[in-house]
Amino acid sequence: MCLAVPGRVVEIAGSDELRTARVEFGGVVRPACLAYVPEAQVGDYVLVHVGFAISRIDEDTARETYAILAEIGALELPEEESDAPH
Amino acid sequence: MRHIDEYRDPSAVAAAGRQIRETVTRPWTLMEVCGGQTHSILKFGLEQLLPEQVELVHGPGCPVCVTPLELIDRAVAIAGRPDVVFCSFGDMLRVPGSREDLLSVKARGGDVRIVYSPLDALKIARQHPDRRVVFFAVGFETTAPANAMAVLRAATLGLDNFAVIVAHVLVPPALEVLLSCPDARIQGLLAPGHVCAVTGYRDYEPLAARHSIPIAVTGFEPLDLLRGVHAVVRQLEAGTCRVENAYPRVVQAEGNPAARRVVDDVFVVSDRKWRGLGEIPESGLTLAPKYARFDAEKVFDVKGLDVREPAECRSGLVLQGRLKPPECPEFGHRCTPEHPLGATMVSSEGACAAYFHYRRPVPEPAAPAAR
Numbered sequence: 505m506c507l508a509v510p511g512r513v514v515e516i517a518g519s520d521e522l523r524t525a526r527v528e529f530g531g532v533v534r535p536a537c538l539a540y541v542p543e544a545q546v547g548d549y550v551l552v553h554v555g556f557a558i559s560r561i562d563e564d565t566a567r568e569t570y571a572i573l574a575e576i577g578a579l580e581l582p583e584e585e586s587d588a589p590h
Numbered sequence: 591m592r593h594i595d596e597y598r599d600p601s602a603v604a605a606a607g608r609q610i611r612e613t614v615t616r617p618w619t620l621m622e623v624c625g626g627q628t629h630s631i632l633k634f635g636l637e638q639l640l641p642e643q644v645e646l647v648h649g650p651g652c653p654v655c656v657t658p659l660e661l662i663d664r665a666v667a668i669a670g671r672p673d674v675v676f677c678s679f680g681d682m683l684r685v686p687g688s689r690e691d692l693l694s695v696k697a698r699g700g701d702v703r704i705v706y707s708p709l710d711a712l713k714i715a716r717q718h719p720d721r722r723v724v725f726f727a728v729g730f731e732t733t734a735p736a737n738a739m740a741v742l743r744a745a746t747l748g749l750d751n752f753a754v755i756v757a758h759v760l761v762p763p764a765l766e767v768l769l770s771c772p773d774a775r776i777q778g779l780l781a782p783g784h785v786c787a788v789t790g791y792r793d794y795e796p797l798a799a800r801h802s803i804p805i806a807v808t809g810f811e812p813l814d815l816l817r818g819v820h821a822v823v824r825q826l827e828a829g830t831c832r833v834e835n836a837y838p839r840v841v842q843a844e845g846n847p848a849a850r851r852v853v854d855d856v857f858v859v860s861d862r863k864w865r866g867l868g869e870i871p872e873s874g875l876t877l878a879p880k881y882a883r884f885d886a887e888k889v890f891d892v893k894g895l896d897v898r899e900p901a902e903c904r905s906g907l908v909l910q911g912r913l914k915p916p917e918c919p920e921f922g923h924r925c926t927p928e929h930p931l932g933a934t935m936v937s938s939e940g941a942c943a944a945y946f947h948y949r950r951p952v953p954e955p956a957a958p959a960a961r
Contacts, residue, residue, distance in 0.1 A: 506626050506651070506732040506784040506939070507810075510593040521739065530591040537709065540735055540849040549593055551787065551840055554679070554729075555707025556736040558849060559787040559840045561593055566839040569817075570596070 625939025790845030
């Protein structure tokens with residue numbers, strides 16, 4: 505029930521409580537209500553739960569997490585990918 | 591998929607496991623609260639990566655599993671009405687009621703539909719003004735904003751043929767009950783990351799202080815879960831008991847203010863019965879008086895329910911973290927996902943279903959759970 509999946513906002517329409525996006529999840533595009541992430545823009549990753557984005561994923565924090573993991577030797581990513589994990 | 595695949599990287603996961611093993615010096619018992627976390631732990635075999643001293647017990651974080659039987663029976667009664675289109679998330683359909691489940695109602699001709707979002711139910715209500723559309727609003731704090739928005743939009747649109755059965759529960763009051771048990775053996779908590787994405791984690795700070803227990807807000811991917819375990823174990827070893835955010839790319843301390851505003855407008859906090867845990871004060875949500883006309887329990891006054899809990903199902907103990915599914919004599923024998931005795935074997939977040947799917951062959955009931 506609390507399953508929420510990160511996806512990339514590819515298109516936004518409407519405003520306020522009717523603000524809706526098309527969100528791409530690994531090639532599959534589904535609609536999601538953006539009423540709860542008014543700051544989300546096209547290109548952002550949002551966490552979608554039962555058709556609602558409940559959080560915008562903080563890319564800076566995600567990168568910091570990765571830097572920490574790399575530091576403890578948990579990750580062995582090639583140099584050029586260390587900034588932008590896929 | 592970005593923000594998923596990198597948190598499943600096998601070498602990273604193995605290194606995170608090593609990091610925990612290097613930190614632990616004594617035995618510790620941790621509870622992961624959310625059923626989604628339980629499934630990830632079993633699916634990815636994370637327990638095998640942990641040192642023997644770290645035991646994970648599984649919490650009550652499965653909304654389907656804790657929905658009281660009388661509410662399921664009420665839903666079955668409402669779904670069976672010829673004027674009703676009954677909409678629900680798929681998990682709820684196969685949860686056994688006292689006599690039958692929602693899928694049986696559908697099989698005998700009832701208009702029972704699985705929806706992906708409460709907004710789908712709202713759409714059906716708009717398309718069928720001549721029918722009464724009822725949505726089974728089950729969930730924790732994560733789902734409350736979506737269900738609240740459905741009610742808010744129904745009010746805005748004047749959709750009087752839409753109603754909801756509200757089965758919303760709140761995590762912190764249930765944790766208070768579990769941690770207050772005199773024989774509670776939980777020493778650290780992995781708080782549910784997606785609940786906290788909505789609510790933030792301030793409500794967990796009094797729990798940590800009152801019960802002297804470290805809490806890590808934790809995500810759902812293998813690396814997220816191990817990060818949460820490491821955060822809690824590190825605190826246990828150091829003797830501290832703070833709330834730590836081990837899922838910062840998603841969770842902010844204050845949660846999601848826009849979502850909380852709508853939830854606070856549509857719902858009020860109320861006492862609620864949890865299946866397996868009993869009545870817990872201020873542990874649920876009910877529609878605020880100004881939205882009471884959307885309350886399906888009031889719209890359809892179902893009478894004469896004969897609620898009968900199956901005596902052989904021990905899911906109450908499983909939900910309290912007191913029994914691991916393979917320790918139940920019925921597990922994998924009389925109780926399977928095809929023929930479940932209780933909700934924990936049905937739901938995609940139920941602990942029994944997780945063990946059944948990821949931990950077979952089934953050990954003998956008397957044998958200890960495989961680690």
